Amino acid sequence: MGTHATKPDSTKRILDAVRAIPKGQVAGYGEVARRAGLPGRARLVARLLSQNEDRRLPWHRVLRSDGRIAFPEGSEGWHEQTARLRGEGILVENGRVRGLRAAVTREEALDAEVWGAPPVSRKAAKAVGKSGRRR
DNA sequence: TTAATGACCGTGT
């Protein structure tokens, strides 16, 4: 079969994980990697996105773990990502997605009540919208 | 082979 290795399916899995982010929701690079079954490969996710050319890919829904856009403020990509997110009804201000902290906090609190999740420090609460974290 | 780089992450101060 593969006389020479084909593109690692980790690539495919990461792209699938990105495509799986519902419209109007966002996820962090690390979160995407984890969902793709590749914990710790956040940088790989970033690299793939930087080389991606598929316009169908909802790359704009991927943010840094603190809810900020990964591009340098004011750059072209920064502007485009902001515009795309807003286009989906996501509130973005100053390169940062707003409305996550409250929502996430609420869900974390719920998790804690439901199955005794560990204490959430502000850091964790800031974690990017795992909006679809219900299971 | 080693060093630097990058759309990153989590913790600690």
Next chain:
DNA sequence: TACACGGCCATTA
């Protein structure tokens, strides 16, 4: 909120 530090990982120089 901001910055420093150490980790992680694939690609490039």
